[in-house]
Amino acid sequence: MDNAEVASALAEVADLLELSGENPFKARAYRRVAEVVDRLGEPLEEHERSGRLRELPGIGERIAKTIGELLHTGTCAERDRLLRMVPAGLPELLRLEGVGPQTAATVWRELRIADVESLEKAARDGRLALLPRLGAQRAKAILQAVERRRKRAGRMPVATAYVHAQSLLARLRRVPGVVLAEACGSLRRRCETVGDLDLLVAARDAAPVVRAFVSMPGVTAVRAEGPTRCAVRLRDGLSADLRVVAPESAGAALHYFTGSRSHNIAVRLRALRRGFKLNEYGVFDREGRRVSGAEETDVFEAAGLSWSDPELREDAGEVEAARSGTLPRLVRDEDLQGDLHVHSDASSDGRSTLEEIVREAARLGRRYVAITDHSRSRPLGLDAEALARHAKTVRAFDTQGGPRLLAGVEVDIRSDGTLDLPAPLLASLDWVVASIHTRLQDPRGALTLRVIRAIRSGVVDVIGHPTGRRIGYRDASDLDLERVLEEAARAGVALEVNAQPDRMDLNDRSCRLAAQAGVMLVVSSDAHVAAHLSNLRCGVWSARRGWLEARHVLNTRDADELLERRAHRMAHARPEPAEQPSLF
C-alpha cells in the first residue's frame, strides 16, 4: 500500500469507529494520523523500515502496528473487527451533507440501510422522516444532498476559487461599516483545490453584511442564516460561507477560519498549556478575560509562536518551526525576475506574438522571458531548421527596453528518453525545457528512465511539468520522484513548478522534497497566450506551500546568472553513458 491508500484505510477505521459508537477520541486519533499520512511527503514504508513511524505526530504503539499491517497485508485487524459490526457501505453515507455518524448509525439500526440508493428511497417514501431526531425537513435536506452529489459539484482549482472570492469580497467591502473582508480556509492557504469559499468580514454591525451577502447576485439558495454566520449556494453548485465578527476579534477569527483544522488544534493546545483559551473571538485568560485578538499575531503570541504564512498551516512542521524561530522566508511573487517557459505563435498551440508577450511581461515587471516553443514531435512544432531560425528572430527582437528575451525551446522527451532535436542545436540555445507529452501512462520504470535520460543529456536546464497531471482530468504519471531528484541534484538540472492552474506540477509536497534533495526549482507560467503570463502566481502558491524560499527558485536570479550556470553545467556535464542507466 502507498501513503494515500494507508491514509484512506485509516480514515475508514475512523469512520467505522464513529459509526460503531465506540470511544469518539479513538476515532479522532485514527483520523488525525490519516491526515498526517496523507500529507507526508516521503514513503511511509521507509519510516517503517527504519523504525521511525512513531516519530510522526499522533502515532503510538497501536497505530504503528496497524500501519505495519496495512503496508504488508493491505488490511488490518482493527478494520476487520469493525467491519464485522458495521456494514462496509455505511461510511459512504457520511460523505452526504447533513448525515453524520449518529444519523448513519440510526438509519442502519432502524432501517438496515447502508448505501446511498436505499437512503434516497427511504427519504422519498417517508420512512426516514419517522426516525428519532429526524423529520420531514431533514429528510428533504438529505435528499437534496444525494442529488447534489450525483451532479458532482466537487472541488475547483484554487485559481478559479480565487477569482470567485475576489468578486464576492469586493461587494462585501462596499457594505458600510465593513473594516475587513478576507477569504480564509483552504483558499487562503492556497491549497490546490478548494471546496467551499470561506469568507470573513469584520464589522461592528453584522446584520447589514449578512443581508447584503444573501441577496448578492449569483446566490441560488441560502443554506443557513443566523445573526453572524450564513452559508449560501452559488451558481455552478459552489458554496460560500460567511462569518461576521467584531473588529476586535478580526485577527483571532482570521486565524481560526484559515485553519487548517489540525494546525488550529496544535496552536490551541499550545496556548492552553500557557494559560490562554483561543476561539474565533480572541485570546482569553484562565478567568475568561479577553486579552487580545484584533491581530492575527495575537493568537500566535499567546501560543508562544511567531506568525506563520497561511500556506504553511498544515501542522506539517510549521508549529515547531514557529516555536524555534526557524520558519522559512517563503518565496514571493515579487522575487521572481523572469518567466522561463512561454510559448509564442511560432509553433503549435501558442497564440501570442513576441510583441504581445513582451508587452504583457513588461506590464508584469518581468526582467526576462524565455521563449520556449514546442519541438517537432508536437503538431506544428519546430524542427531543427525552424528552431534555429526562430532563435535568431527571438535574439534579434527589439523589446524597446522591455524584458530580455532568451531563445529557448520546450523539447519533447521521446518514449526512449532521447530528445527530439539534435544536442548541438539544443546546446546553442539560452534555455532548454524538456517535457514528456506522450505515453504518460508508461510504467514507473520506463517513465522514470525517460526523465533520467533527459536529465543526463547535458543540454537540458529543467524538466517541464514533471508528473504530467491535470487536476480533475488526468492523474500524475507514475514517476519515481526520489530517483529523479537524485539524478537532478547530481546533474544540476532543475525541476519545473508549472503554474498552469490545472497543472500545479510539481505540487507542494514534491516541491518540499525537491528542495530537501538539493534540487533547484523553476516556477514557470507555461503561458500559451500573453494573458496567461500572470498565472505565474499559481506556481508561487505551490512553491510556498512546499516551503520554498527564493534561494530554491532559479528564476529569482537574473538572466546573466542563469546563462552562466547553464554554460558551467554544460562544460562539466558527463556525457550520457553508452549503456542505458539501470533502475534496479
Place this chain on the structure above:
DNA sequence: GCCGTTTTCGGCCCGACTGTTTTCAGTCG
C-alpha cells in the same frame, strides 16, 4: 488511541446553526 513546560492518568478545540424537541442532540467548519 495518544500524550505530557501543572499530567504516565485523565484529559482530548470549540462555537454557530438547524431541526427536533420542549431543553438539546447532531452536524458542520
